[in-house]
Every structure is written in structure tokens, then in C-alpha cells.
Amino acid sequence: MSATSTLAATRFGTGLSPTVPPPSDAAAILSRLAGPDTSAAKWPIPTYSAAHPNLVEMNTLLRAVHAARGQGHAAEAAARLPLRDAYVKARALRAATLQATLVRGAAGDDGFRERLTWFWADHFTTRAKNGKLQHLVTPYVEETIRPNMAGSFASLLRAVVTAPMMLMYLDQVSSIGPDSPVGRRSDKGLNENLARELMELHTLGVDAGYTQDDVREMAQLLTGLSYTAERGFFYAPARAEPGAETVMGVTYGAASNLATVYKAIDDLAVHPATAHHISTKLARHFVADDPDPALVAAMVAAFIASDGDLPSVYAAMLDHPASWVMPAQKVKRPLHFVVSALRALEVAPERLLALDYRLTQRLVVVPMGIMGQAWEQPTGPNGWPDEAAAWLTAQGIAARINWSMQVPAQLRDVLPDPRDFATVALGPDIPDTVRFAAAAAETRADGVALVLLSPAFQRS
Amino acid sequence: MLTRRRLLLTGAALGCSAAASPWLTPIVLADAPWQSRLVVIVLRGAMDGLDAVQPVGDPAFAGLRPTLAAGDAALPLDGFYAMHPALAPLMPLWRKGELGFVHAVSTPYRDKRSHFDGQDILEAGVAGLGTGVRDGWLNRLLQTTPGMAAETAYAVGVDEMLILTGKAPYLHWAPQTRLDLSAQAQRLLGVLYQNDPPFRAAADEAVRIAQDIAMSDGDTDAAMPGPDGADGTGMSAMAPPPARAPAVADHVQLAQFAAARLRGTTRIASFSLSGWDSHVGQSGVMKRMLGKLAETILALKAGLGDDWARTGVICLTEFGRTAYENGTRGTDHGTGGVMVYAGGALKGGQVAGSWPGLAEAQLYESRDLMSTRDVRAHAGWIMRGLFGVETGVIDRVIFPGVDLGTDPRLVL
Structure with a gap:
């Protein structure tokens, strides 16, 4: 195994595996991404549209409970039972989508696709705003992010801006043009939340020179993007603010329709500030907190030359020598750490997929929360921090120590010899300190944990 | 419990001195040079100050907020302002002079109204973005005082606290974390991390905090307030069945943990209370969040015991919200x-501060409560009063360029 293929697996994938060979180089990574999504086929996650229970079912059951109120205790209790069952099912689906996420990274052969899925899911963060939606975050990623991240940034952006989870998360569903027909006959009005995050977080970046007026014009332009559980996404002209809007000096036509919204989104998607923002963020995520300016410049150039064709941007990153320098500087985020540990440990997919809700919580969800990355619960639409220092806290390290010491033995019948495990997890280039620690540990469990806790494993 | 036992054995083997651990960076466990305590709570999401402390005496107030101002009756404070009813548990503190507010203040951040920038500017303590300042203002307070040990300052909870990050050492811990590590594994971790200072520093802290907590768990439990709080206000509904471990809410755990540290050698603690972003259905958001804030302050008071008398707690948010109610019974991002x-x-x-008025011409950009003073001035004068920091250090180093103005005399 070459140093390049080790890095291909650790820096741009989900780590080394004792059985699945790493990609040999940048070209191999890109060709897998261009090919079929075999991991999604093998370990399916329902899309938002296909998830059950879906939001319609949840709403129907909730309405039945409301209707039963005042009809006596027995009637209300009877109506509550199916709702409770639906919540149990939703909870189980949420655990199952996490398990499938773990397995794809731990056992699949397309690590870059998994890492990109996590990256874009984080870039376009959504959260469940209430319990009815708790199981629909990863299905949103499956429907909106994963099939669209190997094409143009504009089509990814179009998918996100019309995704029900995003429309709900950033309050677009309740934004109504004050002078629209609906606005005129109600006391409801504009909500700027999606417009602001679309410009600040999703595309241009906060320093791109837009103003509060631009945000407000964009919010007016986005009115009409609507969603109900029953109809899914639709454009509602009756809620759209009439008249033309001017965003960053470009005036968009007075016609209130989806084409006008798409025009504005497409312009944001190819804006030079967006090219810079997205390229920098990718380079920071995969390569270094403070990436080589030449690397970022190459990616920006590829973005602009291709009108935001994402595989061209990825290729510019993977083909640049600055992306392959050692020592590794990034610290794996908790999800990446856990998945790469499961991969090195060769935990069987069927074992992960068979975990019940409680075990999933105990072995993965709770520890990841203490590591600092509560699954599907980032603190805001800006997602998780990316810089190494954010993850190197006392409590974060303590949680990684506890997980590494305790969890592997619960997911494998026999733990590997720590000395062999060091080679599996780190490749041929094992630091002396890791060799020493793996050999000197009192137990297999401690030795395996020490390999996982080594900077050589934690950094990527 | 294995965890506890292994740690206690580790502690015993090391002579119960964390500093004697073979791979810990030596840190002097000295007393801080201060007696006062400062707790800074970051209210993330932008708390609506006009709802928390309602200017009911302003003629424009009710008209700007047709549904929000018509909710449950606010609690009169001084004839002009009234406190949101969810803060009722704090009324005894108000009457004793242990609770106050400063109205119509903000950081210097204007116009873009981004949570993340707003919080970054609040925590960095600077006038705007792009200043090149990367550390937090509480960290700079530590940097300017000699003789600080890491445990002088604690970031509590799982959230990243920019306000405390920087060159000066501080500790970061979530109250629920324990550490299970044998002495040999601990020694080998030291070997692994010897050439990677950031990993070593984080693990050093983890081991030391875990030993400290394990050794003092008994004491802390005794010193902790019960779930009812010392004066039994507000939280009795949360009291669990007595036979089981109390299910203490996260925000109360943060406050209790911070209070326990502040009883010892810690002098500064900071943590987040998040969830104030009330674009939709604000009445529910405020009831929940202000209730949490009240419980948090009461848990700090209960946990601090005698030291409450030497403590200042300040709660800061990234910006205020629009003066007018929006179309979804909420408010959008504002200023003061x-x-x-x-x-x-x-x-x-007291409700300190200079009131600008809510008539349209008195609003900032015809939409937000005007900020009549930089909130950093109040925080700065509190540091001056609690810790004796020179004003020249405050307005040049801790809050670069702040106009401190006259002392609002918020410290007794």
C-alpha cells in the first residue's frame, strides 16, 4: 500500500479497512464518484418522499388526538395509541438511518462519496424543528444532497432551496409577500431567514459585500416557495410578493414564478464570491484549516471555468500537490472518527444494522454528543465547526477515550491483536510511539483503543 | 462502578495530586488572585429584549406588538418597564437587589444581523468583523492578569465558547463527562501524545478534570442544591421520584457544575443558553427560554452559597430583535x-440604560430598538468593579476601542 493510497483513504475517504482496498490515487477516487452509488443500493436509506411514517401520517394521527379531546378519557387514549406507535416507528427509522450511514462508511468502497455527503449535509444543515420530523433529516440528505453533489452546484442549490426540510428549517414556509394576495388579506408577512442563510452560508459568504437591502429583496423574491405535508413542495403565486426585485445589482423580472426564483439561485450559484466560499470551505474541510492559497486558487479557477461543476472542483483539489502533503493537520470530526474506527475494526454491517434503538443511543449517539457532535443536532444552520482546535477539548478527548476503550469490544466478539491492528488502521507507516503503546498495553481492548486514540489515527 | 473505582485508584497511586501525574503538564494549583466571581452566559439565537423586559410605559409599545404585548400580564418593575411573566421565579432576587437589567444596549455589530457573526463579535469583544482578533474577551481578561491557573476559568458544556478561547489557559468540560482510564493506559496515552501538543494539552486537561471530579464527587453532591433549588422556587415540578437519580435539566446541570467550580479556585465561568431565535410563535419560545434562564440563575445562586455575595452574572445576546412583530407572531433579527x-x-x-423610545423616528432603521450604549461598556465596568482591572486595559486590550464612558455603577 502506497503513501498515496493511504492518504486517499484517510484524508479523502472514511479510512483504511482490512478487507476493502483503498483507492490507488486521485483518479480512482473520482472515477468511483462518477460511477454508480453502490453503497446506497446495498444499504438503503429512504428518501424524504419515501420515508414512513411520513409527515402526512403524523399530522393525521395528531389531528385524531385533537379531535378526541373532550370525548372522554377512553376515546383520547385510544386515539393516542396509533400516534405513539408512529413515534416509536419514527424513532426506529432515525436509528436505522444512522446505522446505514455508519455502515456505508465502514464497509463501502466509495469513501469520498460518504465524506462529500457529510460535507454537503453539513453545508446545507437542516434540523428537525419538532418531534414529527425527527426521522426525516437523513432522508432529506438522501433525497436532496446525495444524488446532486456530483453535478453542478446550481442544481444542488435548486434541490436544497426547494427541499421541504430546508423550507421548514429556515422558516420559508411561513414567509409571505406583504403585498401578495395572501399577504393582503392576512396579518402574515415576510420572513428573511432562508434568504439570509442562502446568501451568507450557502453561497456568497458573509464578506461578499451584500447589504441588508439585498437580503430583504432576496426574501421577497423567495416568497412563493411553499410546502405542505400533503402536496410536498410547490410554488404558490398567491403568496409571492409582486414586482421586480433587485439583488446585488441584478434585477429579476416581475413575473412571480419558480423560473424567476431559479434564475436568482443560478446567479448566486455561479457568483465569484460563491466560487471562493465553496472552494475554501472544501479545502478547509479536507486538507487543512489554513489551506495553501494556491490550492484554493486552483479550485476557484476550476469552479469559475466550469460554471460550478462540482466534480471539476473536486478534481482540482485532488489533483493539487498541496492536498497530499504530510503531516496531516485536520482532526477527524466525531462522525468521521467513529466510522473510520468501525471500518478499521471491520465491524460487520449486519451487527451494526441489528442494533436496537437503545444500543444505538448508548454506543453511538450519546458518545458522539459528548465528543461534541450531537447526531443531526448542530447548534445552527452554520453546521459543525471544522477547525482542529474545536475538537481538541478536554471533554471531547475524554469522550473519544471512553468510546475507544469500551465500545469496540461490544461490536466484535474478539478484538484484534493491537500490533496487527495498528497496521490495519494506519497503513505501513506506523509511528514508533504507536508501535510501543500497542505492544505495551495491558489488554487487547486498551491496545486497540490506544491505536484509535493516536494522533496518527485521529488526524486526517 | 468500575469507572469511579479505577479513577480513585489512579488518584491514590498518584498521591491524590493531579499535578504529579507522569505525563501531565505541571500546572500550579494556586488560588486565583481574585475573590470575586464572574459568570457570563451567552444567550444564543438573539433574545428579544423588548419581550423579556417590556417598556409598557412607552406609548408605541403595544401597537408594535399586537399579539405579543397582549399575552399574559407582565410583572411591573418600576412603572415604565415590566418583566416577562416567565421570569416570575426571579422576582425575589429583583426585590433583594440581586437582579437587574440594562435596556437598549448592543454590541457594535450592525445591519447584517447574522447570528454567527453577531455571536463571534460578541464573544471576541470587538467592534466588527475582520479586525484580526481571534481570541475571546474573557480570555484576554485572563491574559492581562498574572498568576492565572487553567482552572481559573471554565467553559462549561458541550458548546464551543469562543469567548474563552485564546492564549491564556482555561478548562472546558461538560458536566456529564466521566473518564475511564487505567494508570497504564493513561501513561501510554502520554507517550502517544508527547509529540502532538494540542492532543497532549486536551488529554492533560481531561485526566486532571476527571480526577478532580472523581475525588470531589462526594463533596460536590453535598454542596449541590437539590433539584428544588435553595428557596424552592420554580423548579419543584421537575423534582423526580426521590428513590432515583435526579434527572436534572441540562441548563441546570451547567449552572450547578459552574457553581461547584466557582466554589473552588475557579473565578470565571461561561456557558451557553441557546434557542432564543423566535421568528415564529415567539410567545412559546420566550416562555420556555426565560423559564430556563430563571432556573439557571437560581441554580447558580443555590450552588454558590456564601460566594453568591461575591458573584456577578451577566447574560449577553448577539443582538436584539425587530421592534415590530412579524407576520408569523414572532420577531426577526434586530439591533438593541x-x-x-x-x-x-x-x-x-433597576433597569439601567438610556431609553430611546419606540416611535418610528426613534427606531434604528425604522425597524429595531435603537442601541443607546455599547453593552461592552457595562461588561467592562463590571470587570473593573469585580476584579479591579484598569480602565486603560479594558478599553485597549479586553474590548479594543470601546468607549467606556462614565461608570454605570452596576457593582456594589
């Missing part, structure tokens, strides 16, 4: 807002 403060060391029982 409220600083909440509490503690036996501070002069409460």
Missing part, C-alpha cells in the same frame, strides 16, 4: 436589546 445581570456583588433592582 437587554443585558440581564444578577448576583450578590451587583447592584440590581
Whole structure:
């Protein structure tokens, strides 16, 4: 195994595996991404549209409970039972989508696709705003992010801006043009939340020179993007603010329709500030907190030359020598750490997929929360921090120590010899300190944990 | 429990001295040079100051907020302002002069109204973005005082606290974390991390905090308030069945943990209370969040015991919200807002600040409560009063360029 293929697996994938060979180089990574999504086929996650229970079912059951109120205790209790069952099912689906996420990274052969899925899911963060939606975050990623991240940034952006989870998360569903027909006959009005995050977080970046007026014009332009559980996404002209809007000096036509919204989104998607923002963020995520300016410049150039064709941007990153320098500087985020540990440990997919809700919580969800990355619960639409220092806290390290010491033995019948495990997890280039620690540990469990806790494993 | 036992054995083997651990960076466990305590709570999401402390005496107020101002009756404070009813559990503190507010204040951040930038500017303590300042203002306070040990300052909870990051050492811990590590594994971790200082520093802290907590768990449990709080206000509904371990809410755990540290050698603690972003259905958001804030302050008071008299608590948010209610019974991102403060060391029982008025011409950009003073000035004068920091250090180093103005005398 070459140093390049080790890095291909650790820096741009989900780590080394004792059985699945790493990609040999940048070209191999890109060709897998261009090919079929075999991991999604093998370990399916329902899309938002296909998830059950879906939001319609949840709403129907909730309405039945409301209707039963005042009809006596027995009637209300009877109506509550199916709702409770639906919540149990939703909870189980949420655990199952996490398990499938773990397995794809731990056992699949397309690590870059998994890492990109996590990256874009984080870039376009959504959260469940209430319990009815708790199981629909990863299905949103499956429907909106994963099939669209190997094409143009504009089509990814179009998918996100019309995704029900995003429309709900950033309050677009309740934004109504004050002078629209609906606005005129109600006391409801504009909500700027999606417009602001679309410009600040999703595309241009906060320093791109837009103003509060631009945000407000964009919010007016986005009115009409609507969603109900029953109809899914639709454009509602009756809620759209009439008249033309001017965003960053470009005036968009007075016609209130989806084409006008798409025009504005497409312009944001190819804006030079967006090219810079997205390229920098990718380079920071995969390569270094403070990436080589030449690397970022190459990616920006590829973005602009291709009108935001994402595989061209990825290729510019993977083909640049600055992306392959050692020592590794990034610290794996908790999800990446856990998945790469499961991969090195060769935990069987069927074992992960068979975990019940409680075990999933105990072995993965709770520890990841203490590591600092509560699954599907980032603190805001800006997602998780990316810089190494954010993850190197006392409590974060303590949680990684506890997980590494305790969890592997619960997911494998026999733990590997720590000395062999060091080679599996780190490749041929094992630091002396890791060799020493793996050999000197009192137990297999401690030795395996020490390999996982080594900077050589934690950094990527 | 294996965890506890292994740690206690580790502690015993090391002579119960964390500093004697073979791979810990030596840190002097000295007393801080201060007696006062400062707690800074970051209210993330932009608290609506006009709802928390309602200017019911302003003629424009009710008209700007047709549904929000018509909710449950606010609690009169001084004839002009009234406190949101969810803060009722704090009324005894207000009457004792241990709770106060500063109205119509904000950081210097204007116009873009981004949570993340707003919080970054609040925590960096700077005038705007792009200043090149990368550390937090509480960290710079530590940097300017000699003789600080890491445990002088604690970031509590799982959230990243920019306000405390920087060159000066501080500790970061979530109350629920324990550490299970044998002495040999601990030694080998030291070997692994010897050439990677950031990993070593984080693990050093983890081991030391875990030993400290394990050794003091008994004491802390005794020193902790029960789930009812010392004066039994507000939280009895949360009291679990007595036979089981109490299910203490996260925000109360943060406050209790911070209070326990502040009883010892810690002098500064900071943590987040997140969830104030009330674009939709604000009445529910405020009831929940202000209830949490009240419980948090009461848990700090209960946990601090005698030391409450030497403590100042300040609660800061990234910006206020629009003066007018929006179309979804909420408010959008605004400018001026409220600083909440509490503690036996501070002069409460007042709503300080200069009121700008809510008529359209008095609003900032015809939409937000005008900020009439930089909230950093109040925080700065509180540091001056609690710790004796020179004003020249405050306005040049801790809050570069702030106009401190006259002392609002918030410290007793």
C-alpha cells in the first residue's frame, strides 16, 4: 500500500479497512464518484418522499388526538395509541438511518462519496424543528444532497432551496409577500431567514459585500416557495410578493414564478464570491484549516471555468500537490472518527444494522454528543465547526477515550491483536510511539483503543 | 462502578495530586488572585429584549406588538418597564437587589444581523468583523492578569465558547463527562501524545478534570442544591421520584457544575443558553427560554452559597430583535436589546440604560430598538468593579476601542 493510497483513504475517504482496498490515487477516487452509488443500493436509506411514517401520517394521527379531546378519557387514549406507535416507528427509522450511514462508511468502497455527503449535509444543515420530523433529516440528505453533489452546484442549490426540510428549517414556509394576495388579506408577512442563510452560508459568504437591502429583496423574491405535508413542495403565486426585485445589482423580472426564483439561485450559484466560499470551505474541510492559497486558487479557477461543476472542483483539489502533503493537520470530526474506527475494526454491517434503538443511543449517539457532535443536532444552520482546535477539548478527548476503550469490544466478539491492528488502521507507516503503546498495553481492548486514540489515527 | 473505582485508584497511586501525574503538564494549583466571581452566559439565537423586559410605559409599545404585548400580564418593575411573566421565579432576587437589567444596549455589530457573526463579535469583544482578533474577551481578561491557573476559568458544556478561547489557559468540560482510564493506559496515552501538543494539552486537561471530579464527587453532591433549588422556587415540578437519580435539566446541570467550580479556585465561568431565535410563535419560545434562564440563575445562586455575595452574572445576546412583530407572531433579527445581570456583588433592582423610545423616528432603521450604549461598556465596568482591572486595559486590550464612558455603577 502506497503513501498515496493511504492518504486517499484517510484524508479523502472514511479510512483504511482490512478487507476493502483503498483507492490507488486521485483518479480512482473520482472515477468511483462518477460511477454508480453502490453503497446506497446495498444499504438503503429512504428518501424524504419515501420515508414512513411520513409527515402526512403524523399530522393525521395528531389531528385524531385533537379531535378526541373532550370525548372522554377512553376515546383520547385510544386515539393516542396509533400516534405513539408512529413515534416509536419514527424513532426506529432515525436509528436505522444512522446505522446505514455508519455502515456505508465502514464497509463501502466509495469513501469520498460518504465524506462529500457529510460535507454537503453539513453545508446545507437542516434540523428537525419538532418531534414529527425527527426521522426525516437523513432522508432529506438522501433525497436532496446525495444524488446532486456530483453535478453542478446550481442544481444542488435548486434541490436544497426547494427541499421541504430546508423550507421548514429556515422558516420559508411561513414567509409571505406583504403585498401578495395572501399577504393582503392576512396579518402574515415576510420572513428573511432562508434568504439570509442562502446568501451568507450557502453561497456568497458573509464578506461578499451584500447589504441588508439585498437580503430583504432576496426574501421577497423567495416568497412563493411553499410546502405542505400533503402536496410536498410547490410554488404558490398567491403568496409571492409582486414586482421586480433587485439583488446585488441584478434585477429579476416581475413575473412571480419558480423560473424567476431559479434564475436568482443560478446567479448566486455561479457568483465569484460563491466560487471562493465553496472552494475554501472544501479545502478547509479536507486538507487543512489554513489551506495553501494556491490550492484554493486552483479550485476557484476550476469552479469559475466550469460554471460550478462540482466534480471539476473536486478534481482540482485532488489533483493539487498541496492536498497530499504530510503531516496531516485536520482532526477527524466525531462522525468521521467513529466510522473510520468501525471500518478499521471491520465491524460487520449486519451487527451494526441489528442494533436496537437503545444500543444505538448508548454506543453511538450519546458518545458522539459528548465528543461534541450531537447526531443531526448542530447548534445552527452554520453546521459543525471544522477547525482542529474545536475538537481538541478536554471533554471531547475524554469522550473519544471512553468510546475507544469500551465500545469496540461490544461490536466484535474478539478484538484484534493491537500490533496487527495498528497496521490495519494506519497503513505501513506506523509511528514508533504507536508501535510501543500497542505492544505495551495491558489488554487487547486498551491496545486497540490506544491505536484509535493516536494522533496518527485521529488526524486526517 | 468500575469507572469511579479505577479513577480513585489512579488518584491514590498518584498521591491524590493531579499535578504529579507522569505525563501531565505541571500546572500550579494556586488560588486565583481574585475573590470575586464572574459568570457570563451567552444567550444564543438573539433574545428579544423588548419581550423579556417590556417598556409598557412607552406609548408605541403595544401597537408594535399586537399579539405579543397582549399575552399574559407582565410583572411591573418600576412603572415604565415590566418583566416577562416567565421570569416570575426571579422576582425575589429583583426585590433583594440581586437582579437587574440594562435596556437598549448592543454590541457594535450592525445591519447584517447574522447570528454567527453577531455571536463571534460578541464573544471576541470587538467592534466588527475582520479586525484580526481571534481570541475571546474573557480570555484576554485572563491574559492581562498574572498568576492565572487553567482552572481559573471554565467553559462549561458541550458548546464551543469562543469567548474563552485564546492564549491564556482555561478548562472546558461538560458536566456529564466521566473518564475511564487505567494508570497504564493513561501513561501510554502520554507517550502517544508527547509529540502532538494540542492532543497532549486536551488529554492533560481531561485526566486532571476527571480526577478532580472523581475525588470531589462526594463533596460536590453535598454542596449541590437539590433539584428544588435553595428557596424552592420554580423548579419543584421537575423534582423526580426521590428513590432515583435526579434527572436534572441540562441548563441546570451547567449552572450547578459552574457553581461547584466557582466554589473552588475557579473565578470565571461561561456557558451557553441557546434557542432564543423566535421568528415564529415567539410567545412559546420566550416562555420556555426565560423559564430556563430563571432556573439557571437560581441554580447558580443555590450552588454558590456564601460566594453568591461575591458573584456577578451577566447574560449577553448577539443582538436584539425587530421592534415590530412579524407576520408569523414572532420577531426577526434586530439591533438593541437587554443585558440581564444578577448576583450578590451587583447592584440590581433597576433597569439601567438610556431609553430611546419606540416611535418610528426613534427606531434604528425604522425597524429595531435603537442601541443607546455599547453593552461592552457595562461588561467592562463590571470587570473593573469585580476584579479591579484598569480602565486603560479594558478599553485597549479586553474590548479594543470601546468607549467606556462614565461608570454605570452596576457593582456594589
